[in-house]
Amino acid sequence: MTSADVLADAFGRIQEVVHDAVGGLDAEQLAVRLDPEANSIAWLVWHLTRVQDDHVSDVAGLEQVWTAQGWADRFGLPFPAGDIGYGHDSEDVAAVRVESADLLTGYHDAVHAQTLEFVRRLSDEDLDQVVDESWQPPVTLGVRLVSVIGDDLQHAGQAAFVRGIVERAD
Template identity: 40%
Template sequence: MDALDLLNDLAQRPLDALGYVQDRWDPRRLNAHPGGHPNSPAWLLWHAAREIDVQVAHLSGRDQVWTAQGFDERFGLEVDPDDLGYGHTPEQSRAVTVSEDAAGLQLLQDHLAAVVAHAQEYIGTLKETDLDEVIDRSWDPPVTRGVRLVSVFDDAAQHVGQVAYVMGMGRGD
């Protein structure tokens, strides 16, 4: 297995993790704010997909799935096309909601699946040597394409894990 195979596997992990917890979905909890936190599970899933989408689109030079596939309209959020949730005020975070039924969950799943597929298509265009290219010199050490991609997918997987935790709260399991 080479580095691109590993990266492709890592890109799939957030979507796989979401699939593992489908039986725990409580639609009321998608928009809940445990402990008064401004970020709901719906926001976390939206953000996980958006961070992959925005950053892969930037790296690949391709359009974002958010606008290209109409997710901006399907979600009905009034956010900037490059908004991925970093720095959201509590009010902005609380505005990210989905319908509290199967359609809301399906929208979140479809969005994440679409951005993962887009990311995997992009990874398929790379050579291993592309992963060593420095893409951001504002950090010390400078960030390579490979490090940026690992960071994006790792962060998304962590957010899906947070959602899984919240979905399991109060169930006694």
Template identity: 50%
Template sequence: MADDATALHDVLVDAFTRVDDAVASLTDDADPAVLTHRIDADANTIAWLIWHSARVVDDHITGLSGRDQVWPQWRDRFDLPFDDWATGYGQSSDEVAAVPGDGATLAGYFHAVHSATLDYVRGVDADEIERVVDNNWDPPVTAGVRLVSVVNDITLHLGQAQFIAGVAHRAATSG
């Protein structure tokens, strides 16, 4: 039987890898029109949901690990018209629409973030899980709570992206 640290690593690696696999399924050979499809005039696009999810993971995991974000190596490829360090929170409909539907770039950035995430989670132990990382909440947020929050956030966003993909594919085949 695995020791507690190994079991913890296995669960974290599995959770983040499932999300990375979901991104691959959304971006592999994806039509840019599908990646930028909006189910209404102000809805998020698949491209924005993937970009935002990657930005959140990049920001939050590097906040835990103390390492540098992957984003500076990728931001020029996205050529986005908003703040270089934006993560997507509170963005306008126009800003959502500005994220390009380039599946290879979206997947490349997400996979690079995933690799950096695995580097961090493989070193997580019980002390790290219990380490308080934000005293602005009651109770204070621990690294473990932050990890669960990140997995929850990106899972919800990628579920939305998969729903949009289904709607876009049905619209394309029924017209």
């Protein structure tokens, strides 16, 4: 197994959890917040997908799927096109309303496809390339990708947790 295979597997696990967390839920269930300050399933999945799209497209030198494939228009959210959810307050979280689970998984699947196309071409040497010198130590491609995977898996797990509570409440 190569490093590229390991990365592809990790991103595939994120996709599986995302599908499990949102599949079959309606718009109201996706918008449930456990308290007024909590994140909804819709926000969590939108945010984790935006982070992956933003960070991977940046290191790959590609336009984000969000804008290139018209997902920003389909979602119709009241945020600038470059917004990925960092720093969102309670009102911003509440504004992330989606019509269906299919919209979330459709966008996630499109980002996943672009991510896999990129990571499957990577060599071990590519992973040592510095992609962000604003940190100390500078961030390599490998570290950036692992960071995205870790963040995305945490948010996907949070969405799955909220789903469990939503299902028990119904």
